[in-house]
Every structure is written in C-alpha cells, then in structure tokens.
Amino acid sequence: MNDRPQPRADIGVFGGTGFYTLTEDAESVEVATAWGPPSAPVTIAAFGSEDPVRVAFLPRHGTGHRLPPHRVNYRANVDAMRQLGVRALVSPFAAGSLRPEIRPGDFVVCDQIVDRTWGRASTFHDEFEDVPVHVAFNEPYDRRLRRVLLDAASEAGVTAHDGGTVVVVNGPRFSSRAESRWHRDAGWHVVNMTQSPEAPLAMEAGIPFAGIALVTDYDAGLDEDPDVEPVNQEAVFAVFAANLHKIRRLLDAAIPGLAA
Template sequence: MHEGQPRADIGVFGGSGFYTLAADAETWEAETPWGPPSAPVTIARVGETRVAFLPRHGADHRYPPHRVNYRANVDAMRQLGVRALIAPFAAGSLRPEIRPGEFVVCDQLIDRTWGRPSTFYESFEDGPVHIPFAEPYDPRLRRVLLEAAGETGVTAHDGGTVVVINGPRFSTRAESRAHRESGWHVVNMTQSPEAPLAMEAGIPFAGIALVTDYDAGLDEDPGVAPVTDAAVLAVFEANLHKVRELLYAAVPKLAAISGPAGT
C-alpha cells in the first residue's frame, strides 16, 4: 500500500453491460507493473463497506476478451487490499435446465483460451511457484452469493463448470455440442485468467454467471437461435438490476471474510 492510496474491502469486476456500480463514488487511477487496468477504479460505500468496482472491458467496452489487461485489473484490486473479489459475467447456457435470466454460482473452470498472459510470474528468481488450483472458486464466497440470491429471489444454480473460450467469436454448433457432452454447464470468455491471477494474488475469488443465451443453440429445441451480441446485451441489461440486488445483499456478508480459504 502506498501512502495516501485508497483502500477497499470488496472488489467487483463488471462484465458485458455492467459498467458502473454506484453513482456516488471516488475514482482512483491505478498504476501497475503491467500497465493501466481497463478503466479507473471507482470506490463507493455500501453500508459500512468500501466496494471497488472495475469494468473488465473498459467503461465503453473497448477491450475484447483476449485484449483485457487481466494482470493490471487484478493487481489494482490487490493494491486496494480487497479481501474478496466477485466477478459477475455474461455466459451462454449449455443445458436446457439453465435458462437465460438465471444465475450460476460456478465451482469449476475449464480453460480453453490461448495467448493470454495468465500469471504474474515471468521468472522463478526466488524458486518455482505453482499455485494449487483444484478449487478455482472460493467456497465461502460461493455460499455467500447463494445466500444473497435466496434473499433477493434470484434463481441461482449451486455449482457448475464454466468453459472459457478465447473469443471474441462465439462457438460453432460442433464446439457447443462438445462442451455440453463434456458435462460443462456454461460458456464464457473472461473467467480465465481472472481466476488464476486472483489465486496468485491471494485474493479469494468467486465468479457468478448471468445466463444470457443458449450458446449455439440446443439440440433438443431446433427453434432456439444461436447467440448474437445484441441478444447477450439485451438479456444482461434486462437483468442487471438482479446483479446489483444480489451484490448489495452479499456485500455485508462478504465484508466479514478476512483472508483466503483455509485460514
């Protein structure tokens, strides 16, 4: 922490269509060894809790998923001292029972991205560092999000695997079918390297998917059209109030968390 630098208790990354959290907020221009983050960080009080918000794609969605500066974004949250990092994200459903407008509080992740810097370690000058990543999502944060979903009346599925594709294109029908046949639940373009970087930074992390579509369609229902940008943004914007309500309900519970799982 630098002298005069602001602090925050909870960090939130905004996804597609989610560019601000609160109107009454201070702004902090972060500097990191990996360059600037996607946008200035805004810090607002939710009750007694200071919440830092950063739209991962930039305030005007200028950065496609493969060009987001994930290292700078996570490091900015680390500099603020956040004790929990929540990452709402738009996702396509791979299962008919997971419907658009619903949430999935994911517990597992499959990384199918490439070419993205996915670690803070450019060398092992002080010896090798291989983080354990068997549980990419902090179980305590997941419980808090599920409790908050229940309190706000949001339909949230407990657990699910997100497969992260490189983008910015969507899946082919064959790719989507392969994801579904592998047993995965939702598809997204940003959860990796966010999750492993948060783990390296020592920040408990949770990703919550807002389902916006059925990816490339459903074999069970030929009438379901493949996803489009317009459809994703329309569903996300229509349900953004649910994301905010869930986060505001979760913040007081998250504020009680102090340190990574197992401590």
C-alpha cells in the same frame, strides 16, 4: 511528488458486459501497476451506514466496452485490486448456457473452470526470481464466497444454480455448433470469454475469488430443441441489460457477508 496514501477497499467487483458502473456516488481512483494500466479507473464507494463496506469496482472491458476479451489486461486489473487490499473479489459475467435447465436470466455460482483460451498472460510469474511458484488450482472458486452469494441470491429472489463448470473460450467470436456440443458432452454448464485468467491470477494474488454467471443465451442452440436460436450479440446485450437489476440486488444483499 504525490504523498497521498493509497485508498483501500474491502471488496472488489469486476463489471462485465453491460455492467459498467456500480453506483453514481463513488470516488474515482487511478491505480498504477507493474503490468500497465487496468481497463479503466477504479471507483470506490461505501455501502451501509453503521459499518460501511468499501467496494472497489472495475469494468473489465473498459469505458464503453472498448476492450475485447482477449485484449483485457487481466494482470493489471487483478493487481489493482490487490493493491487496494480487497479481501474478496467477485466477478459477474455474461454466459451462454450449455444445459436446457439453466435458462436465460438465471445465475450460476460456478465451482469449476475449464480454460480453452490461448495467447493470454495468465500468471504474474514470467520468471521465477527466487523459487518456483506453482499455485494449487483444484478449487478455483472460494467456497465461503460462493455460499455468501447463494444465500444473497435467495434473499434477493433471483434464481441461482449452486455450482457448475464454466468453459472459457478465447472469443470474441461465439462457439460453432460442434464446439458447443463438445462442451455439453464434456459435462460443462456455461461458456464465457473472461473467467480465465481472472480466476488463476486472483489465486496467485491471494485474493478469494467468486464468479457469478448471468445466463444470456443458449450458446449455439440446443440439439433437442430446434426452435432455440443460436446466440447473437444483440440478444446477449439485451438479456443482460434486462437482468442487470438482478445483479445489483444480489450484490447489495451479498456485500455485508462478503466483507465478513
């Protein structure tokens, strides 16, 4: 019988497309959940020397990006972070821009979300055991964490837009031109495939949550600029890889404030 206590962490980070490790100097931890295994073993590393902050990292798509967005076990991933005791959960993700002023290489610290996915387990409550549980979701992203991330972006010298709505599509295919135009006409800002159900599950788990979009493309193109090519997989991975250092700089600057 294993009597070792469960490791603890202060902050949780989900890694997205192209972001599979946070640091090499990390402890690998297996976390069992009632929802099955998370996408990969969680790694925990300490940041800072005087008052170290323990950061738990989990690549949502698993080792080698084996899990498409509709097959990620979001409940297990969020529950693993809950079991580790994180007080803040940060979710960087690749996104397509729906606005000409939000450019590839920019960040968007989102404040709203629209869920257009289907067939995903988006709640921990498959039945109400004692009383009904309907969480408020009017503010899906924690205001304090958003402020910390925006300040960290300024400190790290990266362009981050303050607020924006992410529309979440099921994937793994990209949007049609008509769908992309619909999303733009609705007033939304970026499009992604994984922010839901991460955000509502974090809300149910009682973990303050923040999403950071790294813009990799202009989705299906821009009507006002026919020279803008529609997104393709190769371009997404290339732009994300070229800007991964910005995510690391931003997180390094944000970690002390996120743990406060």
